Amino acid sequence: MSADVTAASTSSFHVFDTTLRDGAQREGVSFSVADKLAVARLLDDIGVGFIEGGWPGALPKDTEFFARARTELKLRHAQLVAFGATRKAGVRVEDDAQVRALLDAETPVVCLVAKSHVRHVREALRTTPEENLAMVADTVTFLVGHGRRVFLDCEHFFDGYAADPDYGVRVLETAFAAGAEVGVLCDTNGGMLPMGVGRVVADVRARTTGTLGIHCQDDTGCAVANSLAAVEAGVRHVQGTANGYGERAGNADTFALIGNLVTKMGLPVVPAECLPELQRVSHAIAELANIAPDEHQPFVGASAFAHKAGLHASAIKVSPELYNHLDPAVVGNDMRILVTEMAGRASVELKGRELGIELAGQGDAVGRVVDKVKVLEADGWSFEAADASFELLLRGQLPDAPPPLFELESYKTSVEHWGNGVVVSEATVKVHLLNEDGTRERVISTGEGNGPVNALDNALRQALVGRYPQLADVSLADYKVRILGWKGGTSATTRVLIDTTDGVGEWTTVGVHSNIVEASWHALVDALTYAVLHRRR
Numbered sequence: 043m044s045a046d047v048t049a050a051s052t053s054s055f056h057v058f059d060t061t062l063r064d065g066a067q068r069e070g071v072s073f074s075v076a077d078k079l080a081v082a083r084l085l086d087d088i089g090v091g092f093i094e095g096g097w098p099g100a101l102p103k104d105t106e107f108f109a110r111a112r113t114e115l116k117l118r119h120a121q122l123v124a125f126g127a128t129r130k131a132g133v134r135v136e137d138d139a140q141v142r143a144l145l146d147a148e149t150p151v152v153c154l155v156a157k158s159h160v161r162h163v164r165e166a167l168r169t170t171p172e173e174n175l176a177m178v179a180d181t182v183t184f185l186v187g188h189g190r191r192v193f194l195d196c197e198h199f200f201d202g203y204a205a206d207p208d209y210g211v212r213v214l215e216t217a218f219a220a221g222a223e224v225g226v227l228c229d230t231n232g233g234m235l236p237m238g239v240g241r242v243v244a245d246v247r248a249r250t251t252g253t254l255g256i257h258c259q260d261d262t263g264c265a266v267a268n269s270l271a272a273v274e275a276g277v278r279h280v281q282g283t284a285n286g287y288g289e290r291a292g293n294a295d296t297f298a299l300i301g302n303l304v305t306k307m308g309l310p311v312v313p314a315e316c317l318p319e320l321q322r323v324s325h326a327i328a329e330l331a332n333i334a335p336d337e338h339q340p341f342v343g344a345s346a347f348a349h350k351a352g353l354h355a356s357a358i359k360v361s362p363e364l365y366n367h368l369d370p371a372v373v374g375n376d377m378r379i380l381v382t383e384m385a386g387r388a389s390v391e392l393k394g395r396e397l398g399i400e401l402a403g404q405g406d407a408v409g410r411v412v413d414k415v416k417v418l419e420a421d422g423w424s425f426e427a428a429d430a431s432f433e434l435l436l437r438g439q440l441p442d443a444p445p446p447l448f449e450l451e452s453y454k455t456s457v458e459h460w461g462n463g464v465v466v467s468e469a470t471v472k473v474h475l476l477n478e479d480g481t482r483e484r485v486i487s488t489g490e491g492n493g494p495v496n497a498l499d500n501a502l503r504q505a506l507v508g509r510y511p512q513l514a515d516v517s518l519a520d521y522k523v524r525i526l527g528w529k530g531g532t533s534a535t536t537r538v539l540i541d542t543t544d545g546v547g548e549w550t551t552v553g554v555h556s557n558i559v560e561a562s563w564h565a566l567v568d569a570l571t572y573a574v575l576h577r578r579r
């Protein structure tokens with residue numbers, strides 16, 4: 043890392059988040075005003091310095107957002123930023139309605155987008171390079187004159203610099219002379235690589251006097267790397283979006299930027315107490331954007347510190363740092379050990395520790411679990427997403443293995459399609475419960491449901507709830523089916539995953555069989571057994 047980088051202090055370094063403006067440009071994302079307020083609060087929790095809220099005057103929703111933000115948003119760390127373009131060509135700045143709307147947003151900061159590529163000036167703006175400079179100067183002067191801090195996003199800066207480096211520098215110098223605080227070099231088409239970004243930033247730094255920033259789109263998959271290269275070369279303002287949401291392939295991911303800047307480059311760009319908020323905020327914003335969180339997202343993904351290979355686990359047993367680039371707790375994440383066909387003894391021992399099961403002196407049992415998992419996974423079972431089934435399998439190999447809840451005599455399900463289009467399912471289960479005096483009680487129970495599995499679940503729960511009253515609070519939360527290896531026709535192996543909840547916690551169980559009802563039965567029995575086991579403990 044260069045001396046320049048280490049010299050940067052938190053206060054002189056900006057992390058600028060544009061989820062609510064550029065992030066909202068992602069296909070499929072449409073934040074309501076209430077969503078935008080919630081996202082802003084979440085971004086404030088991670089300590090970013092600036093939150094770009096949208097383009098007032100262009101989108102009615104954004105105009106309303108800024109109006110409501112004045113009374114409803116109390117930010118602890120961030121300053122709110124309104125985004126907009128420089129005045130139109132040939133229009134007086136004070137007569138430009140969109141520039142006026144930027145003032146009406148009443149934010150302390152305005153981020154203006156300006157053309158910095160001569161070809162764009164001539165072909166997209168259809169004006170002259172000199173008029174574009176006047177548009178920059180007038181708009182910055184006007185907003186600064188009205189007490190706003192102004193940042194200037196120089197659109198297509200890198201492509202423009204390749205074509206005509208002097209013009210890009212003139213745009214920056216014009217903005218700085220008019221009072222802009224930061225000139226942001228934008229890789230708008232996202233086609234740059236880190237080496238090129240580093241070279242251009244270093245060159246521009248040598249030719250300009252003001253503070254430089256970076257805004258990278260992710261079209262080469264290098265947005266974060268490009269941003270870090272720019273920091274290394276001397277920018278002091280970095281723009282990103284939550285989870286990398288943005289136009290086309292997206293933007294630099296704010297969470298990866300913060301994670302890298304703080305933990306790899308030694309720049310305390312957010313308050314220390316905010317760093318462990320990264321994972322929570324990432325997932326909460328994904329919810330608001332209605333996008334499933336990316337499990338493999340660096341730093342914050344659920345799998346970012348999940349270890350599957352047995353060799354990794356054996357080293358982690360000695361010291362977690364041996365296979366983690368960072369202590370996951372630093373960014374609010376957790377390490378997880380996955381027990382699969384790739385597991386070894388160490389994987390099972392670590393998983394046992396994670397589940398609170400003492401395995402000291404249980405070498406044989408651990409070995410049996412490793413062998414059993416390998417055999418079962420070869421038949422289509424998968425325990426990496428079904429911790430509760432794995433726990434039952436593990437406990438089943440220990441000397442104090444919990445007894446089964448019941449012995450199955452039989453179960454039967456039916457599906458009836460009535461002539462009027464109504465489809466009803468019914469299930470009957472016959473089970474034997476063991477009494478404390480060693481005698482057995484035979485219970486027969488029938489349940490109805492909207493499908494055979496639902497009916498079976500109701501019948502089994504009803505058969506057991508007298509003996510295990512805790513099952514009254516337990517319900518099925520999710521049900522997933524995956525067909526494995528079609529063998530032709532409808533003959534295939536079915537894997538069922540069931541998520542169950544008791545209103546406090548949630549656990550996942552698995553069942554595999556060529557018959558979907560039997561696969562579901564295995565997962566259901568594990569789900570209820572796990573509930574009873576944990577309530578008892």
Ligand SMILES: CC(=O)SCCNC(=O)CCNC(=O)[C@H](O)C(C)(C)COP(=O)(O)OP(=O)(O)OC[C@H]1O[C@@H](n2cnc3c(N)ncnc32)[C@H](O)[C@@H]1OP(=O)(O)O
Pocket residue numbers: 097099100101127128129130131155156157166167168177197230289
């Ligand atoms: C790189 C980026 O992502 S920048 C952010 C882009 N975000 C968006 O475009 C989302 C919001 N946009 C909108 O709601 C609309 O496009 C508006 C309201 C801004 C403009 O709508 P319209 O007036 O119908 O114009 P339209 O979208 O067709 O074209 C954009 C106009 O802005 C002009 N323009 C583009 N960039 C700039 C600039 N930096 N400074 C001044 N004017 C600009 C164009 O020349 C064009 O002008 P024209 O209408 O005289 O041809």
Ligand SMILES: CC(=O)C(=O)O
Pocket residue numbers: 064155195196197198228229230231257259
């Ligand atoms: C400003 C912006 O979003 C860009 O140039 O990509």
